[in-house]
Amino acid sequence: MTPKGRSVFRCTNCGAEHARWSGRCDVCGEWNTLVEEVVAKSAAGSGKGGAARRIGGHKSLAEGGSIAEPRKLREVSGSAEQRWKTGLDEFDFALGGGIVPGSMILIGGEPGIGKSTLLLQVAAKLEAAGRGTLYISGEESALQVRMRAERLTDAATEVNFLGETLLETILATAAAIGPSVVVVDSIQTVFTADLEGAPGSVGQVRECAARLMRFAKETGITVFVVGHVTREGGIAGPKTLEHIVDTVLYFEGEGMLDHRILRAIKNRFGSVDEIGVFRMTDRGLDPVANPSELFLGDRDNHASGSAVTALLEGSRPVLIEIQGLAAKSGFGMPQRVATGFDNRRLALLLAVLDKRAGLSFSQLDVFLNVVGGVRLQEPAGDLAVAAALASSVYDRPVGAGSIFLGEVGLGGEVRPVSQSERRLAEAAKMGMTKAFMAHRAIPSRVPKGIRPVGVKTIAELFAQLFQ
Secondary structure, eight states: OOOOOEEEEEETTTOOEESSOOSBOTTTOOBSOEEEEEEOOOGGGSSGGGSOOEETTEEOOOOSOOOOOOOOGGGOOOOOOOOBOOSOHHHHHHHTSSBOTTOEEEEEEOTTSSHHHHHHHHHHHHHHTTOOEEEEESSSOHHHHHHHHHHHOGGGGGSEEEOOOBHHHHHHHHHHHOOSEEEEEOGGGOBOTTSOSOTTSHHHHHHHHHHHHHHHHHHOOEEEEEEOBOTTSSBSSOTHHHHHSSEEEEEEOOTTSSEEEEEEEEETTSOTTOEEEEEEETTEEEEOSOHHHHHHOOOSSOOSSEEEEEEEETTEEEEEEEEEEEEEOSSSSOOEEEESBOHHHHHHHHHHHHHHHOOOOTTEEEEEEEGGGOOBOSGGGHHHHHHHHHHHHHTOOOOTTEEEEOEEOTTSBEEOOSOHHHHHHHHHHTTOOEEEEEGGGOOSSOOTTOEEEEESBHHHHHHHHHO
8 A cells, every 4th residue: 555645736737836825836826737746655765775875975865776887879879760641742842741659749739629539540550550559548448449449440440459447557558469569548537556656636637747758768668648728728737748758749629620730739759730630531630741731711702801821830841711790880889800810910910001101990890710720820910811802802802813921010011931932832832823912022032933922011011912
């Protein structure tokens, strides 16, 4: 039986330990992040091993440790192992080219977004390719997982399954079977008998994740863990959970939409902010090879209030459609409603359009929508937002073959954006014929089929579009 321990309060953001609860963490300054944790008494502080050792005339705080032999990095032998391809191209792309053997990957997302479905598909693909897998579920029964597997593919039923939550049993079973990949669904349900506290507590999550990480590094087995999310959208548990793992993937998507975005927010073996796009079907998640075609929507109606821009998601340019609507306000205070766009940025752009281009929205309701549920965060889409709103005010379309690239400054100037050549290449591939962008940002090499048009201010842009 685990010895009775003392209670401490640990910050879920930085992991700092406090003797008593307070509303604010003294280390990182975050509010309402301290949670109670039971810490088992350590036997290392008693008996003969409790005395601190004296090494080189200095008192060492390490008890029971041994002196290790360091090596020069040039003496380290071996070569990087080849990544494993899963057969799901978008999943491999988000990981940076495939699964790195011996790595630990955390996947988070809203309930019901498709985390378990995606990992079961990955396990099935690997199993079909001859790499053994072990799917461990602490939330669903074997029958529930089998019913999901039968909906996916026949290969999914060949995946080894274990319904277990005790960490020691999980590690012993995985070591005995020796699979290439272990999936733990989810880390919040796993617990170790060496610690007090319920599964999902700060101490349990941190300790279980650390042991799984050590197991992955020592055996070369890749470990996938599923993480729940909080109401604020972050992964539940201590922030150190994200620091422990090699890669953090976040599953995004709206319940009303049929597509999902897998975004890498941390990757020790690749670039961050890479995305993989999937479409939810009755047979599971299908990779979308061309996300631009998915997010562009129907561009054949030539309606006013619509403009296209190109965003960079990691290293991938993606074309998205922005829709704006300005209508006469029926109330005393005009509405400002934005979906997928920051409301404060919208207010700034409306002020610039009023002051620098003579477009007043003081008596108009403004609605802005980024098609496909995408979150527009980089300023490269400012020019498209301005063009869509102006198009709605003038009630004249901007042209189905036009794309807008540029940041709008407070003086109404159009500023260049990074990697314009890659954005133009994606636009040309999707059939765009004209690109409005900052005058000094036109690249020396322009992709065939698209003509860049340089503008210095938004007033100059509107003069070319609507006069």
